[in-house]
Amino acid sequence: xxxxxxxxxxxxxxxxxxxxxxxxxxVAGTFFAVILGFIVATxxxxxxxxxxxxxxxxxxxxxxxxxxxxxxLLYFGGPYIGLRLDPIAAGxxxxxxxxxxxxxxxxxxxxxxxxxxxxxxxxxxxxSRLQTILFILLPEMALLVLPPSMNMAIILLKDTALLSxxxxxxxxxxxxxxxxQQYAFVESIVVLALVYWGLVEVANWLGRITxxxxxxxxxx
Amino acid sequence: xxxxxISIRNLSKQFGDTLVxxxxxxxxxxxxxxxxxxxxxxxxxxxxxCMAFLEEANAGTILIEGEPMGFVEGPNGRRKQTPAxxxxxxxxxxxVFQQFNLWxxxxxxxxxxxxxxxxxxMPRREAEEKAMAQLEKVDLKERAHHYxxxxxxxxxxxxxxxxxxxxxxxxxxxxxxxxxLDPELTGEVLNVMRALxxxxxTMVVVTHEIGFAASVGHKVCFLxxxxxxxxxxxxxxxxxxxNPRLEQFLDTYLDRGAFLxx
Numbered sequence: 202x203x204x205x206x207x208x209x210x211x212x213x214x215x216x217x218x219x220x221x222x223x224x225x226x227x228v229a230g231t232f233f234a235v236i237l238g239f240i241v242a243t244x245x246x247x248x249x250x251x252x253x254x255x256x257x258x259x260x261x262x263x264x265x266x267x268x269x270x271x272x273x274l275l276y277f278g279g280p281y282i283g284l285r286l287d288p289i290a291a292g293x294x295x296x297x298x299x300x301x302x303x304x305x306x307x308x309x310x311x312x313x314x315x316x317x318x319x320x321x322x323x324x325x326x327x328x329s330r331l332q333t334i335l336f337i338l339l340p341e342m343a344l345l346v347l348p349p350s351m352n353m354a355i356i357l358l359k360d361t362a363l364l365s366x367x368x369x370x371x372x373x374x375x376x377x378x379x380x381x382q383q384y385a386f387v388e389s390i391v392v393l394a395l396v397y398w399g400l401v402e403v404a405n406w407l408g409r410i411t412x413x414x415x416x417x418x419x420x421x
Numbered sequence: 422x423x424x425x426x427i428s429i430r431n432l433s434k435q436f437g438d439t440l441v442x443x444x445x446x447x448x449x450x451x452x453x454x455x456x457x458x459x460x461x462x463x464x465x466x467x468x469x470x471c472m473a474f475l476e477e478a479n480a481g482t483i484l485i486e487g488e489p490m491g492f493v494e495g496p497n498g499r500r501k502q503t504p505a506x507x508x509x510x511x512x513x514x515x516x517v518f519q520q521f522n523l524w525x526x527x528x529x530x531x532x533x534x535x536x537x538x539x540x541x542x543m544p545r546r547e548a549e550e551k552a553m554a555q556l557e558k559v560d561l562k563e564r565a566h567h568y569x570x571x572x573x574x575x576x577x578x579x580x581x582x583x584x585x586x587x588x589x590x591x592x593x594x595x596x597x598x599x600x601x602l603d604p605e606l607t608g609e610v611l612n613v614m615r616a617l618x619x620x621x622x623t624m625v626v627v628t629h630e631i632g633f634a635a636s637v638g639h640k641v642c643f644l645x646x647x648x649x650x651x652x653x654x655x656x657x658x659x660x661x662x663x664n665p666r667l668e669q670f671l672d673t674y675l676d677r678g679a680f681l682x683x
Binding site: 319 | 473504515518522523524525536581587
C-alpha cells in the first residue's frame with residue numbers, strides 16, 4: 202500500500218463543490234451567529250431580570266452540550282415536533298444557534314468593558330438607547346471583541362466538519378467519500394487537514410487586517 | 422422669571438440600608454454658581470447626580486426650571502418619565518464628570534459634535550462648525566482633530582465641557598471636575614469655568630477647590646453625612662464658620678495652606 206495523494210486530487214471539482222458548501226455554511230452561519238448573539242447579549246443587558254433568566258437557560262444548554270449532540274437532536278429529533286429540515290438548512294440553523302450562544306457571551310463581556318460613565322455621558326447629551334449602543338458601545342467594544350470573535354469563527358469553521366454526520370454535502374463528507382471509493386482513506390484525511398488549515402490561515406489573516414484597521418480608528 | 426433654575430424638595434436617597442441623602446431642600450438660583458462642598462461620602466456627588474437623574478432618589482422631587490426631573494405627576498400619582506420625556510428635561514442641563522468620560526473612538530471635534538448630529542440631526546458640516554466654535558471657547562481649536570488619548574487631562578476636561586455646552590443647556594453641573602487632575606492642569610479647567618460663570622451660566626459645582634468656591638461661588642452648600650448642614654454666601658460661610666463640623670472641615674484646608682480666602 203503506497204501513499205498516493207494524487208487519487209484524491211484527481212477529484213478536484215468534487216472537492217471544490219464540497220469546499221463551496223463548507224464556506225457557504227460557515228460564512229452564513231457565523232454571520233447569523235454574530236447577529237443573534239449580539240441581540241441576545243443586548244436583550245440580556247437591557248431586558249430586565251426575567252428576560253435575562255429566560256435567555257440564560259438556552260445559552261447555558263448550548264454551551265454545555267456537544268455540537269454533535271445538538272445537530273443530531275435538530276436533524277433526527279426535529280421531525281418529532283414537526284421540524285423537517287433538509288441537511289443544509291439543519292446544518293446552517295444548528296451552527297448559527299450554537300455559535301450565537303458563544304457570541305452572546307463575547308458581546309456580554311464587550312458591554313461590560315465599556316466604562317459606565319461613557320454611557321452616562323451619552324445619556325446626558327440626549328442619546329437614545331439605540332444611539333448609545335450604535336455610536337458608543339459597539340465602536341468602543343469593537344477592538345476588545347474582535348480577537349475572541351475571530352477565534353470563535355475559526356472554531357465554527359472546524360465544527361462544520363461534524364455536519365457530514367447529518368449528510369450535509371460539505372467538504373469532509375465529500376472528501377471522505379472519495380477516500381472510501383478510491384481506497385485512499387489516509388490520503389483523504391491528509392487533504393482535508395491541509396484544506397481546513399489553509400482556510401483557517403486565510404481567516405486569521407483577514408482577522409488581523411480588520412484588527413489593524415479598527416485599532417487605527419479607535420485610539421484608546 | 423422668579424422660579425429657581427433647580428429646586429430640590431425633601432430629597433432622600435439610600436443605597437441599601439445606607440441613607441446617603443437625608444431630606445435635602447435647596448434652591449439653585451438662575452445665573453449663579455452654587456458650590457457643593459463637604460467631606461468624601463457626604464453625598465454631594467450623589468445629590469448632583471440626582472439633579473441629572475443619573476441616580477434615582479427614593480423620595481422627594483427635583484424641578485428643573487419648574488419641570489419635574491425623572492417623574493411626572495399624573496392623575497394616578499407619579500410615574501417615571503418615558504425615555505423621550507427624560508431626554509427633553511435633561512436637554513436643559515449639561516453634565517461634566519470627574520473622569521471626563523470622553524468617548525475614546527472619537528476626536529475632540531467628534532465628541533463635541535456627536536450630540537448635534539445624532540440628537541439635533543444637524544448636517545455634519547453645520548454640526549462641526551458649531552462644535553468648533555465651542556472648542557474655541559475652551560481654547561482647544563487646534564486640538565480639534567486629536568483623540569482623547571492624545572490630550573492632557575486638563576484638555577480632556579475642557580473638551581468634556583465643550584461637549585456638555587454643545588446643546589446650549591441653561592444649567593451646567595460639574596461633578597468634581599478637577600479632582601482627577603494634577604494641580605498644574607487644574608487651573609486651565611477652573612479658568613474655563615470662571616469664564617462660563619461670568620457669562621451668567623447657572624452652575625452647580627461639586628468641588629474640593631475651596632478657593633474656587635470662595636471666589637467664584639455665589640452660594641456655598643455644606644453637606645455632611647447626607648445632610649445639607651447649611652448654605653449661604655461664601656463670605657458668610659468662610660468668614661465666620663459657626664458650625665463646628667464646618668470649622669473642622671475647613672481646618673483641614675488651612676492645614677494644607679490651600680485656603681486663600683481674604
